[in-house]
Amino acid sequence: MGPQLTSPSTSDLSRDDLFSMLRNERRREVIHYLRTHEGPVDLRDLSEYIAAIENDCEPAAVTYKQRKRVQTALYQMHLPKLAEQNIISYDRRAGRVELAAGAENCLPYLAADTDRKRRRWWRWYLLVAAVVAVPVGLATLGVRPFTSVSGLGYAAVACAAFVAISILQVTQERGRDA
Template identity: 80%
Template structure:
């Protein structure tokens, strides 16, 4: 018996339909994962990958419950929606997924900004803010030796730290 693929329409997606599809982070992650892996991938692997992102852990640390929650949502909702728009080919019985021809319409939008990258950089900015705030707060409380540094000195250090972090982000994300 031949695999049962969910039928996909051949017509090009409208911009509104495309944005509606890409509005969901899980669907964006499905497309990103499939473009990094040639050929069909197993639904379980895909689910573990997405569960790891959502739970901020490594794939080997994902629990059964975390993976199953993602897998159920992919199986019941996200993959059929992507298949209906010819973005993925999805064999429900075998649990195999791969990019379809319509995925080409999505790629420019996914290349523009990735959520995963923004979340990582947000953590770095938070870390720099905390590291800079601690000595400034101690100086404001008059704790020595922090109180010995002038406000202008702290301002220079904080500005330099954030400029360096911004440059690192620009170089990493844009390949400058």
């Protein structure tokens, strides 16, 4: 594959080093992607895949800017770290990446990370905040019928909505972890 960034030693990583590698979602996604693609993959395709996950869209919908942001981070930080630990082989000049022998150490821990398509709860919280903010803003501007509801009424609705979403999130996450 040409000049590569790999560690000369293939010895097992310490548990702390392994967890340090896997604590970053992008590095975990790199390993997941490489596990499902045989042989070397192109850095551009890998970046597009991760950008799609991060932007909650299909890879075809990823913009140049979104892909480039991920690609730069992979190129400068994540891939060299994974290569140092012999988890991947990375040819910087060709932009090609593949799993290395050290990836076997990661697989048992990644098997526990089965639900990678997590609901992005922050979007629901943002939606509730917007739904509450609009009538409050209209009431502040004196628009009828929004002025007929007291501030305490709006506060109660907002609290109830956030409590409901929080309960849904906890219920879903406990069900997933069970």
